[in-house]
Amino acid sequence: MDILIAFVFMLAVALLAGVLLLVFSRLFAVEKNPMEKAVRECLPGINCGACGYKGCDDYAAALAEGGVKPNLCVPGTQKVADEISDILGIEKVQVQDVVAFVACNGHCEATSVLAEYEGVQTCRAASMLYGGPNSCRYGCLGFGDCAAACPSNAICMADGIARIDTTRCLGCGLCRDTCPKQIITMLPQEAAAAVICSNRQSGALARKACKNACIGCKKCEKACPGGAITVKDNLAVIDYTKCTYCGLCVTVCPTGCLKKVYFPDLPEDCDIKTLIE
Amino acid sequence: MEQFKLLVVILLSAVFVDNYVLCRFLGICPFLGVSKKLDQAAGMGVAVSLVMLLATAVTWPIQRFVLDALNMGYLQNIVFILIIATLVQILEMLLKKLSPALYKGLGVYLPLITTNCAVLGVTINNILDGYSFVESMVSTLGCGLGFLLAMVLFSGLRSRIHESKIPAPFRGLAVTLIAASFVSLAFMGFAGIVENIFG
Numbered sequence: 001m002d003i004l005i006a007f008v009f010m011l012a013v014a015l016l017a018g019v020l021l022l023v024f025s026r027l028f029a030v031e032k033n034p035m036e037k038a039v040r041e042c043l044p045g046i047n048c049g050a051c052g053y054k055g056c057d058d059y060a061a062a063l064a065e066g067g068v069k070p071n072l073c074v075p076g077t078q079k080v081a082d083e084i085s086d087i088l089g090i091e092k093v094q095v096q097d098v099v100a101f102v103a104c105n106g107h108c109e110a111t112s113v114l115a116e117y118e119g120v121q122t123c124r125a126a127s128m129l130y131g132g133p134n135s136c137r138y139g140c141l142g143f144g145d146c147a148a149a150c151p152s153n154a155i156c157m158a159d160g161i162a163r164i165d166t167t168r169c170l171g172c173g174l175c176r177d178t179c180p181k182q183i184i185t186m187l188p189q190e191a192a193a194a195v196i197c198s199n200r201q202s203g204a205l206a207r208k209a210c211k212n213a214c215i216g217c218k219k220c221e222k223a224c225p226g227g228a229i230t231v232k233d234n235l236a237v238i239d240y241t242k243c244t245y246c247g248l249c250v251t252v253c254p255t256g257c258l259k260k261v262y263f264p265d266l267p268e269d270c271d272i273k274t275l276i277e
Numbered sequence: 278m279e280q281f282k283l284l285v286v287i288l289l290s291a292v293f294v295d296n297y298v299l300c301r302f303l304g305i306c307p308f309l310g311v312s313k314k315l316d317q318a319a320g321m322g323v324a325v326s327l328v329m330l331l332a333t334a335v336t337w338p339i340q341r342f343v344l345d346a347l348n349m350g351y352l353q354n355i356v357f358i359l360i361i362a363t364l365v366q367i368l369e370m371l372l373k374k375l376s377p378a379l380y381k382g383l384g385v386y387l388p389l390i391t392t393n394c395a396v397l398g399v400t401i402n403n404i405l406d407g408y409s410f411v412e413s414m415v416s417t418l419g420c421g422l423g424f425l426l427a428m429v430l431f432s433g434l435r436s437r438i439h440e441s442k443i444p445a446p447f448r449g450l451a452v453t454l455i456a457a458s459f460v461s462l463a464f465m466g467f468a469g470i471v472e473n474i475f476g
Contacts, residue, residue, distance in 0.1 A: 005347065005349070006349055006352060009347065009349065009352065010352065010355070010356070013356055013359055013360075014359060017359055017360070017362075017363040020363060020367065021363060021366055021367065024366075024367045024370045024371070025370055028370045028371055028373065028374035028375075029374075030373055030374055030377075128446070128448075128449065129446070130445070130446070131445075
C-alpha cells in the first residue's frame, strides 16, 4: 500500500512539474526572429564552432541581428553562405576553404621515446607531465585527442602521429583548439607547400630530437622567389598570400620537412625534383 | 530580541563557519569551473543564491505539510531534486522573457545550477537542522552569500595565480586545487567564533 501511495505521489509531482513547465514555456515564450529561423535551417546543424559562435543556433541569431559576415560557416561551404546571403538580402561573400594540417612528421622511426608513459592515455594528460614522453617537445604526442574531437572522423592516428584525411575535413578547427601542443593549423585548401614541423629548437638540437625536423637552415627562405618564406625561431613559416606555387622550396629542403600539398600547374603525383632538373 | 540574535547567528555561521564550498565541500564544480573571471564568478554566485532561496521557499512547506503529513520523508531526495530542476527551468524561462540582459549574462551557468549539489544540500540541511521557515530562509540567504563570497574571493586569487610564474608540473588544475585547499584552511579559522561572540 505504501509503495502505491509513494508511486502515485511521485507521479503527481512529476505531472505537476511537467504541466507547470509547459504552461510557463507557453506563457513566457520568446518569439524568434523569423529570419533567424530561416537562416538556422540553412546551417548544417553540427555545432562545430568553426564560425566562432557557440553553435549553429548562436550563429543564426547573430546573423539575423545583422553585422555578421555570412561566410563563416566553413563546413557549409559556398552553398550555405550563398543561401544565407539570399535570405538576409546582403552581398555574397567568398568562403575561405580551409583544411586542418598537422605540422609534425615525427613518426615512431624519426623520434625516440624519453620515458615510458603509463598515465591517462590522452595528449592533454601526457603533455602535463613534463611535456610528454617524446624526444621532441614540440611534436605530436599521438594519443589522439584531436581524433576524438573531430566531428567527421577525418583524423586517424598512424605510426605515432595524427594524420588528416583532407577529403573528410570540414575545416571546423576543433582539433586545432584541442591539441595541447598547438601543432594543428588551418591551411587554405589551395596551399602549395606546408612546413610539416613545429620544432623551434636550434638546428642540432632539433635534429637530435627528430630526424624529420626543420633545422632552420634558411635554404627555403633564400630559394623562394616571392619572399613568402621566413625562418622565425628556427622554424620556416610560409605566408600564403605571397606564395606563387613554384614548388622550389620543396626541392631545396634538406630534411624533407617542407611538404608538397597542392600545385595547380603540375600533374598529380609528379616528382617536382626531376621536373625541375 | 532573542529571536533576532538567533537569526544573526544562523546567518553569520552559514556564511563563515559552515561555508558550503569551503567547509562542507558542496558546490565544488562551479567553484573550480566558473571562478576564472570576477564578473562570471559573481554572476554565478548571485544565480545560485537566488535559486537556493527559491528552492527553500518551495521545498520547506512541501516537506512540512506534504511529505511529513503523508509519512513519506524517505522521498525527500528525489522530490527535492525534481522540484529544484523544475524551478531552475522556470526561472530560466522567466529571465529569458523578462530580463534578456541578465539571461545572457548568466548564460550556460543557469541550467548548470539544476544539478548543483549545494542547492540540494541547503534545502535538505535546513530540514535536518529542524529550522522554522524564517530560520530556513535566513540560513539559506547565509549559504548563498557564503557561496558568493567564496566565488569572489577565489576568482581574485585565481587572477593572481594566472599572472604568477608557476612551475610547469603544477600549472592549471593542480595549483588551483592547492589554492582552494589553502582558502578552505583559512576558513577553518572561523570555527566557533560566531557562537562565542553572540553566546
